[in-house]
Amino acid sequence: MPAYQRMLDPTLNGLHSGESPLLRTVGLTKRYGDFLANDSIDIDVWPKEIHALLGENGAGKSTLVKAIYGLIQPSAGEIRWQGEPIVLSGPSEARSRGIGMVFQHFSLFDNLTVAENVALGLDGKESFKDMSARLEQVSRTYGLPLDPRREVWQLSVGERQRIEIVRALMQDPKFLILDEPTAVLTPQEADQLFVVLERLKAEGRAILYISHKLDEVKRLCDTATILRGGKKVQTCNPRLETAASLARMMVGGEIKEVKAAAGRQTTIPRLVVNDLSLAPDEAHGVRLEHISFELKGGEILGIAGVAGNGQDELFAALSGERLSKDPGTIVIEGIAAGHLSITKRRKLGAAFVPEERLGHGTAPRMKLSENALLTGHAASGMVNRGFIDTAATLKTVDKATETFDVRKAKRDPEAASLSGGNLQKFIVGREILRNPAVLVVSQPTWGVDAGAAAVIRQALLDLATAGAAVLVTSQDLDELAEIADRIAVMFHGRLSAPLAASEATREKLGLLMGGSSLEPKEAAHAVGA
Amino acid sequence: MQLVLEKRTERSNTIALVSPLIAIGLTIVTMTILFAILGKNPVLALQAYFIAPLTDSYSLQELAVKATPLVMIAIGLSLCYLANAWNIGAEGQFLIGAVAGSWIAVKTQGTDAGAWVLPAMLVLAAAAGALYALIPAICKVKFGASEILTSLMLVYVADLLLDYLVRGPWRDPNGFNFPTTAEFDPVATVPLLIEGGRLHLGSIIALLVVAAAAILLGRTIKGFEIRVVGAAPRAARFGGFNANQLVILTFAVSGALAGLAGIIEVAGPVGHLQPGISPGYGFTAIIVAFLGRLNPIGILIAGLFLALTFIGGEQAQIAMKIPLDVTKVFQGILLFYVLACDSLILYRFKLVLANRQVARGAG
Numbered sequence: 108m109p110a111y112q113r114m115l116d117p118t119l120n121g122l123h124s125g126e127s128p129l130l131r132t133v134g135l136t137k138r139y140g141d142f143l144a145n146d147s148i149d150i151d152v153w154p155k156e157i158h159a160l161l162g163e164n165g166a167g168k169s170t171l172v173k174a175i176y177g178l179i180q181p182s183a184g185e186i187r188w189q190g191e192p193i194v195l196s197g198p199s200e201a202r203s204r205g206i207g208m209v210f211q212h213f214s215l216f217d218n219l220t221v222a223e224n225v226a227l228g229l230d231g232k233e234s235f236k237d238m239s240a241r242l243e244q245v246s247r248t249y250g251l252p253l254d255p256r257r258e259v260w261q262l263s264v265g266e267r268q269r270i271e272i273v274r275a276l277m278q279d280p281k282f283l284i285l286d287e288p289t290a291v292l293t294p295q296e297a298d299q300l301f302v303v304l305e306r307l308k309a310e311g312r313a314i315l316y317i318s319h320k321l322d323e324v325k326r327l328c329d330t331a332t333i334l335r336g337g338k339k340v341q342t343c344n345p346r347l348e349t350a351a352s353l354a355r356m357m358v359g360g361e362i363k364e365v366k367a368a369a370g371r372q373t374t375i376p377r378l379v380v381n382d383l384s385l386a387p388d389e390a391h392g393v394r395l396e397h398i399s400f401e402l403k404g405g406e407i408l409g410i411a412g413v414a415g416n417g418q419d420e421l422f423a424a425l426s427g428e429r430l431s432k433d434p435g436t437i438v439i440e441g442i443a444a445g446h447l448s449i450t451k452r453r454k455l456g457a458a459f460v461p462e463e464r465l466g467h468g469t470a471p472r473m474k475l476s477e478n479a480l481l482t483g484h485a486a487s488g489m490v491n492r493g494f495i496d497t498a499a500t501l502k503t504v505d506k507a508t509e510t511f512d513v514r515k516a517k518r519d520p521e522a523a524s525l526s527g528g529n530l531q532k533f534i535v536g537r538e539i540l541r542n543p544a545v546l547v548v549s550q551p552t553w554g555v556d557a558g559a560a561a562v563i564r565q566a567l568l569d570l571a572t573a574g575a576a577v578l579v580t581s582q583d584l585d586e587l588a589e590i591a592d593r594i595a596v597m598f599h600g601r602l603s604a605p606l607a608a609s610e611a612t613r614e615k616l617g618l619l620m621g622g623s624s625l626e627p628k629e630a631a632h633a634v635g636a
Numbered sequence: 637m638q639l640v641l642e643k644r645t646e647r648s649n650t651i652a653l654v655s656p657l658i659a660i661g662l663t664i665v666t667m668t669i670l671f672a673i674l675g676k677n678p679v680l681a682l683q684a685y686f687i688a689p690l691t692d693s694y695s696l697q698e699l700a701v702k703a704t705p706l707v708m709i710a711i712g713l714s715l716c717y718l719a720n721a722w723n724i725g726a727e728g729q730f731l732i733g734a735v736a737g738s739w740i741a742v743k744t745q746g747t748d749a750g751a752w753v754l755p756a757m758l759v760l761a762a763a764a765g766a767l768y769a770l771i772p773a774i775c776k777v778k779f780g781a782s783e784i785l786t787s788l789m790l791v792y793v794a795d796l797l798l799d800y801l802v803r804g805p806w807r808d809p810n811g812f813n814f815p816t817t818a819e820f821d822p823v824a825t826v827p828l829l830i831e832g833g834r835l836h837l838g839s840i841i842a843l844l845v846v847a848a849a850a851i852l853l854g855r856t857i858k859g860f861e862i863r864v865v866g867a868a869p870r871a872a873r874f875g876g877f878n879a880n881q882l883v884i885l886t887f888a889v890s891g892a893l894a895g896l897a898g899i900i901e902v903a904g905p906v907g908h909l910q911p912g913i914s915p916g917y918g919f920t921a922i923i924v925a926f927l928g929r930l931n932p933i934g935i936l937i938a939g940l941f942l943a944l945t946f947i948g949g950e951q952a953q954i955a956m957k958i959p960l961d962v963t964k965v966f967q968g969i970l971l972f973y974v975l976a977c978d979s980l981i982l983y984r985f986k987l988v989l990a991n992r993q994v995a996r997g998a999g
């Protein structure tokens with residue numbers, strides 16, 4: 108948007124004249140070593156405003172909001188709250204001033220009830236009974252239904268997030284920060300969230316909203332501040348922009364389109380699952396029931412479904428983190444592998460990318476080179492007679508960094524210090540660089556920016572073109588539509604028959620995700636027979 | 637006003653390095669107060685503890701002799717602790733090693749058995765220590781029994797077994813009924829490094845163990861496995877590492893090292909098997925492991941430091957009539973502070989004012 112137009116934009120200037128912003132950062136800077144995660148950022152957030160914070164992975168969004176919430180101390184610059192400069196000693200002080208935050212990664216205890224979880228996160232001194240009553244009241248007022256007595260493990264991802272939001276709202280914040288709240292939600296759940304956010308805005312609160320989904324930003328947000336490489340690029344009105352122009356500001360250039368190579372050939376079956384049934388190994392798990400499919404080289408099979416319908420269990424069974432008694436239930440490269448360990452399956456040519464980046468896909472407190480070794484020790488020549496070839500592990504880091512544009516503060520940092528999206532790029536890169544024959548990947552672009560998501564999807568397509576079999580589990584139907592050849596739906600531990608991508612309309616997938624069957628004709632047939 | 641412990645958002649690496657030093661400092665402050673309460677001159681007492689043992693060659697050798705079992709045991713324990721396996725029973729594995737090795741010494745006593753005796757004793761002691769440590773490890777893996785309890789309880793079993801042997805079947809017939817075996821033959825004794833001195837071959841073995849552990853943890857895939865299983869269990873499973881196998885392995889290795897330390901102590905400085913061969917090496921080694929940050933080089937330094945407290949304690953008893961048990965108090969306080977200071981790596985103290993008013997700036 109040209110400068111003159113910005114000056115004329117009422118939401119950016121005129122409307123607010125006279126008042127002071129609720130929150131203003133002046134020259135806010137955060138340095139890690141000699142790396143600038145935030146470089147002198149000025150941002151104003153006004154009451155009654157939903158303010159989007161946009162930027163590529165590693166642009167510094169989480170760093171900025173963590174500083175505002177008192178989780179990290181800025182290296183330089185100032186935070187002004189209602190015009191007054193403040194120094195926050197920690198999150199509890201931020202909360203007491205009226206700043207609330209909902210993190211992308213939930214901090215809930217599975218075996219405690221909703222009310223107990225909320226009580227643990229509040230600073231107040233009210234009795235548990237009063238608190239529970241207030242919890243019910245707040246959740247009713249905002250249309251965020253929650254039963255305080257339910258235990259968390261019984262709840263869906265959307266309901267869990269509701270707990271975090273209600274917990275934040277119970278402190279009656281004037282200013283609410285949401286870090287990628289919709290990354291894990293189904294479209295319906297996201298819509299419900301937007302209604303709540305609109306309402307909070309109408310009540311005069313301000314919201315700072317981080318998301319990679321530009322369409323929803325255009326729909327919801329009044330203002331958008333774009334960060335690139337730790338610096339503020341621009342503040343604009345997202346409604347006057349297109350998703351493409353926002354993306355351009357974030358990247359500083361065009362985003363490549365994902366292209367499937369024409370005439371991809373399917374070859375031999377590389378991953379076959381035969382009537383796999385598996386009891387859950389933990390109390391709250393899902394039982395897998397009679398899962399069968401066949402995946403050929405050159406093919407991408409997408410698995411859709413609401414989270415918690417057995418996707419995690421299926422991943423564990425395919426990877427070998429859970430073994431199955433019957434070897435024949437899982438066949439990798441023609442070899443019965445149901446009873447083989449994950450290392451042996453890797454040696455057969457399989458590679459795996461789990462959904463959870465920190466703590467599952469990587470050891471958070473270990474260096475990237477060590478995390479390369481974590482999955483590479485089996486079959487990538489990183490180990491020589493029991494000794495680690497450090498040069499080889501570093502080479503994998505460098506190669507993944509280069510191929511997937513992983514941005515980090517130094518050559519070999521701890522995994523936990525990477526921004527979410529950059530760590531995801533590293534993990535996907537680490538596996539793809541092994542040239543697997545079979546790749547099983549869960550939520551490949553979870554929390555990854557549009558540019559990087561395109562890179563990852565392209566890499567999956569290229570891998571299939573090169574002859575690998577790729578299984579992608581994703582909540583993002585658009586993503587599956589973009590790359591998958593066939594799509595199956597997981598519901599209550601069962602997998603539907605795959606639909607060809609061309610036939611897999613949103614309606615059909617939606618029905619399957621809700622547990623309905625698509626085969627009225629066959630049913631009629633059965634009756635007739 | 638209120639003092640609260642708040643989680644740090646960024647792990648403090650500086651504190652990780654200086655935390656053992658802070659712990660030592662706080663321990664010394666506490667001990668000073670304790671000495672004053674006991675009516676001893678704290679300056680002289682601290683000097684007896686920490687300075688005097690460093691001033692003559694005999695004490696310096698003694699320092700190495702005392703540090704030897706501590707370091708060997710602590711290295712083994714550090715492997716367990718890194719892998720999240722809690723072996724508390726090194727004292728028992730030490731005693732069983734001493735007993736098993738002594739069996740050969742006792743049985744070959746007075747025969748003209750050759751130079752094979754000592755190596756055989758070392759091997760048997762290590763094997764016995766490992767097997768003894770495997771009992772709690774297998775109970776944990778197979779039945780889910782807490783290895784902390786089982787390994788600790790086995791200490792008392794070993795202690796009583798040793799007691800029975802030296803009072804009964806193995807008692808020295810010419811020993812005036814003292815509960816001890818006869819003095820071991822020269823072929824069953826760990827050779828001295830300095831003629832007429834105290835320093836013995838065991839110290840060299842301890843240094844080799846330190847070097848081996850440093851290489852294991854820093855350079856090999858097994859060492860990596862140990863570190864990942866402890867640091868991120870789920871990621872370790874994803875990496876294909878089996879936590880249960882590692883419990884077995886680390887317990888076996890640490891049991892072997894403790895057993896080896898036991899026989900070296902008996903066949904070295906002590907010279908015969910008797911009750912009370914250990915002033916609690918197996919327990920003190922736990923402190924050594926943590927004070928040394930579960931790092932081989934750190935453990936070497938920490939082992940020397942705690943050896944100093946043993947020798948200093950003896951000196952303080954002789955020179956100032958300070959009870960020997962004060963050494964145990966000292967070590968206990970030290971472990972307490974080490975663990976307390978470690979929480980500062982992830983947490984920090986904060987003063988919370990009753991009404992949260994922060995000085996208002998000029999803006």
Ligand SMILES: Nc1ncnc2c1ncn2[C@@H]1O[C@H](COP(=O)(O)OP(=O)(O)OP(=O)(O)O)[C@@H](O)[C@H]1O
Nearest residue numbers: 139144164165166167168169170524525526527528
């Ligand atoms: N503790 C840390 N130590 C060193 N570097 C860090 C640390 N925390 C963050 N960084 C670096 O700061 C940069 C910004 O990270 P930040 O988490 O703010 O990104 P982000 O914009 O939230 O990205 P994403 O969309 O991927 O979540 C990254 O390059 C990251 O590597």
Ligand SMILES: [Mg+2]
Nearest residue numbers: 168169526527
């Ligand atoms: Mg982020």
